[in-house]
Amino acid sequence: MTEPTPPTPDNAARPQDFVRKIVAEDLASNKWNGAVVTRFPPEPNGYLHIGHAKSICLNFGIAAENNGRCHLRFDDTNPTKEEMEYVESIQEDVRWLGWDWGTDKFFASDYFQQLYDYAVQLIRDGKAFVCDLTAEEIRQRRGTLTEPGTESPFRNRSAEESLDLFARMRAGEFDEGTHTLRARIDMTSPNLNMRDPVIYRILKATHHRTGDAWCIYPMYDFAHPISDSIEGITHSICTLEFEDHRPLYDWVLRELGIHHSQQIEFARLNLTNTVMSKRKLLMLVRDGHVSGWDDPRMPTISGIRRRGYTPESMRDFCSRIGVAKSDSVVDFAMLEHCVREDLNRRSPRMMGVLRPLRVVITNYPEGQTEMCEAVNNPEDPADGTRQVPFGRELFIEQDDFREVPPPKYFRLTPGREVRLRYGYFITCNEVVKDADGNVVEVRCTYDPATRGGDSPDGRKVKATIHWVSAAHAVDAEVRLYDHLFAAEFPDNVPEGGDFTDNLNPASLEVLTGCKLEPALGEVKPGGIPVQFERLGYFHLDPIDSAPGKPVFNRTATLKDAWQRAQKKA
RNA sequence: UGGCGUGUGGCGCAAUUGGCAGCGCAUCUGACUCUGAAUCAGAGGGUUCUAGGUUCAAAUCCUAGCACGCCAGCCA
Numbered sequence: 001m002t003e004p005t006p007p008t009p010d011n012a013a014r015p016q017d018f019v020r021k022i023v024a025e026d027l028a029s030n031k032w033n034g035a036v037v038t039r040f041p042p043e044p045n046g047y048l049h050i051g052h053a054k055s056i057c058l059n060f061g062i063a064a065e066n067n068g069r070c071h072l073r074f075d076d077t078n079p080t081k082e083e084m085e086y087v088e089s090i091q092e093d094v095r096w097l098g099w100d101w102g103t104d105k106f107f108a109s110d111y112f113q114q115l116y117d118y119a120v121q122l123i124r125d126g127k128a129f130v131c132d133l134t135a136e137e138i139r140q141r142r143g144t145l146t147e148p149g150t151e152s153p154f155r156n157r158s159a160e161e162s163l164d165l166f167a168r169m170r171a172g173e174f175d176e177g178t179h180t181l182r183a184r185i186d187m188t189s190p191n192l193n194m195r196d197p198v199i200y201r202i203l204k205a206t207h208h209r210t211g212d213a214w215c216i217y218p219m220y221d222f223a224h225p226i227s228d229s230i231e232g233i234t235h236s237i238c239t240l241e242f243e244d245h246r247p248l249y250d251w252v253l254r255e256l257g258i259h260h261s262q263q264i265e266f267a268r269l270n271l272t273n274t275v276m277s278k279r280k281l282l283m284l285v286r287d288g289h290v291s292g293w294d295d296p297r298m299p300t301i302s303g304i305r306r307r308g309y310t311p312e313s314m315r316d317f318c319s320r321i322g323v324a325k326s327d328s329v330v331d332f333a334m335l336e337h338c339v340r341e342d343l344n345r346r347s348p349r350m351m352g353v354l355r356p357l358r359v360v361i362t363n364y365p366e367g368q369t370e371m372c373e374a375v376n377n378p379e380d381p382a383d384g385t386r387q388v389p390f391g392r393e394l395f396i397e398q399d400d401f402r403e404v405p406p407p408k409y410f411r412l413t414p415g416r417e418v419r420l421r422y423g424y425f426i427t428c429n430e431v432v433k434d435a436d437g438n439v440v441e442v443r444c445t446y447d448p449a450t451r452g453g454d455s456p457d458g459r460k461v462k463a464t465i466h467w468v469s470a471a472h473a474v475d476a477e478v479r480l481y482d483h484l485f486a487a488e489f490p491d492n493v494p495e496g497g498d499f500t501d502n503l504n505p506a507s508l509e510v511l512t513g514c515k516l517e518p519a520l521g522e523v524k525p526g527g528i529p530v531q532f533e534r535l536g537y538f539h540l541d542p543i544d545s546a547p548g549k550p551v552f553n554r555t556a557t558l559k560d561a562w563q564r565a566q567k568k569a
Numbered sequence: 570u571g572g573c574g575u576g577u578g579g580c581g582c583a584a585u586u587g588g589c590a591g592c593g594c595a596u597c598u599g600a601c602u603c604u605g606a607a608u609c610a611g612a613g614g615g616u617u618c619u620a621g622g623u624u625c626a627a628a629u630c631c632u633a634g635c636a637c638g639c640c641a642g643c644c645a
Binding site (some may be wrong): 014015016017041042043045075077078080123134139140142143144145146147149150176177179182189190191192193195198200201202203217219220221223224240241242243244245246249252265267272278320321322323324325326327328329330331334337338340344345347349363375378379408410411418420421422423452453455461462463464465466531533534535536558559560561562563564565 | 570571573574575576579580581582583584592593594595602603604605606607608636637638639640641642643644645
């Protein structure tokens with residue numbers, strides 16, 4: 001429907017972040033002969049979220065800005081956690097964000113043989129050894145944050161013996177947990193990662209790509225630097241928690257004497273009213289707090305896509321939040337601002353009534369219908385106009401009528417005249433109630449001279465409200481979303497509780513029997529959200545909608561000064 | 570009482586490397602308005618973590634503290 005606009009290096013106007021500065025300096029000093037090669041290395045063990053989007057835009061963005069490449073590499077060294085379903089969704093999400101890895105799609109598992117050969121080299125050089133300690137024994141000897149560890153009794157066995165043992169590990173002779181390959185570094189290092197870290201373990205699990213070809217798998221700290229090296233990565237950008245791993249990253253590459261990319265760490269994204277760890281997101285899915293990874297309340301890429309966020313707004317968001325090394329929490333309002341800005345510019349405007357109240361125009365001829373011309377997008381005249389049917393019976397928003405109006409309430413109330421957008425001025429003169437005293441219908445008169453929405457005598461009305469012709473309305477389900485978590489910082493919870501205690505019970509409100517103008521019944525899936533005038537942006541749900549039975553997800557509300565004033569009062 | 574890292578308006582980031590602390594978001598006014606939207610104009614908000622020191626001049630350099638984050642998986 002709408003062509004996605006390709007990502008542009010839109011950071012030019014913004015101050016450069018520290019990573020881009022390093023890249024620029026390296027280019028200036030010709031450190032890598034003009035090459036800029038980055039990579040986005042997800043583990044296919046879950047769906048991508050907005051935090052990943054930050055990393056994706058950083059890595060692909062830097063490559064694009066510098067005429068370089070960004071590799072998509074699946075870090076699949078743990079067969080017990082990874083699945084093909086995730087590699088598919090990850091690719092879809094990166095593509096949706098607008099990035100293209102071209103032919104540079106890789107899997108760490110493609111390097112298993114090379115990795116194995118490098119491990120052998122390390123053993124030969126006396127830099128690694130096979131250790132017979134159990135996990136528990138290794139843990140006990142690791143020492144603590146303040147005390148050094150103690151060396152493994154197998155640390156000094158001969159390279160020949162380790163080589164033999166390693167080959168037998170690979171051949172499947174040993175059970176899981178009985179042997180590991182460890183780097184021989186320094187058990188007294190203040191950096192625990194350097195205390196003879198395990199670099200290979202036995203895992204008799206079927207790998208989603210290599211099947212049963214291997215029963216030993218390299219650890220992240222070994223596989224990652226080498227994968228970067230093999231691919232000729234120049235800048236290996238990762239998050240802060242890997243800072244402590246950099247010495248090990250450098251050690252592996254230095255000892256092997258191979259291409260040595262530079263690891264650079266930045267702070268991961270945090271968002272208010274949101275959790276952003278795969279573990280917690282998985283929990284929300286598994287425990288049924290949401291309908292799935294793509295629930296529109298989820299901060300996953302697939303969730304926000306289904307919610308109606310656009311790739312353009314996501315990229316804009318990522319460039320606005322910046323890249324730095326201090327832990328921080330971005331205000332959710334920043335994200336909303338970005339979607340609103342994009343959607344305001346591009347979304348078609350239409351009318352939909354969420355909570356209908358029947359209006360009968362008593363002086364309008366029964367059975368008559370006419371068409372009113374409505375502007376599709378005032379922000380973009382090229383979008384043209386459309387015809388909206390008008391009749392004697394209409395629906396307006398319940399909120400747009402008050403029998404006893406609060407102060408400064410501009411909308412419909414007995415005796416007051418308001419404008420029906422693109423329609424007529426109407427004046428309310430009668431209220432119909434049910435047995436319980438609820439207003440079920442308002443009866444109005446219209447001024448035929450105000451057709452189109454302007455009065456020839458120049459009289460003004462304070463409010464313009466939206467409406468839908470009852471005879472032509474399309475029925476729809478509309479889902480209103482709010483923050484998944486009521487608390488700004490969901491993890492802040494008293495002893496004994498957990499983040500799910502902060503789930504917002506009102507994060508989803510499902511409205512049925514909503515009344516939409518006919519054009520909204522024709523919206524095709526795959527486009528951008530539509531603005532329901534005065535309400536917000538709504539996105540046709542690609543999964544639950546059926547022909548003639550649209551379901552709309554509210555992407556974001558419009559800013560509402562009235563509501564804000566009400567809340568204050 | 571280990572190592573690594575980070576502290577700049579409410580929030581996220583800048584500050585040409587020592588030269589009057591700026592931008593975005595948020596907030597609040599006002600204007601305009603056939604969306605209480607958008608737009609436009611404006612406002613408030615800072616002990617640059619603290620204390621010393623160097624200097625004509627410090628967010629930036631030095632010293633000593635403090636706070637916060639991460640690290641003791643055969644996860645990544």
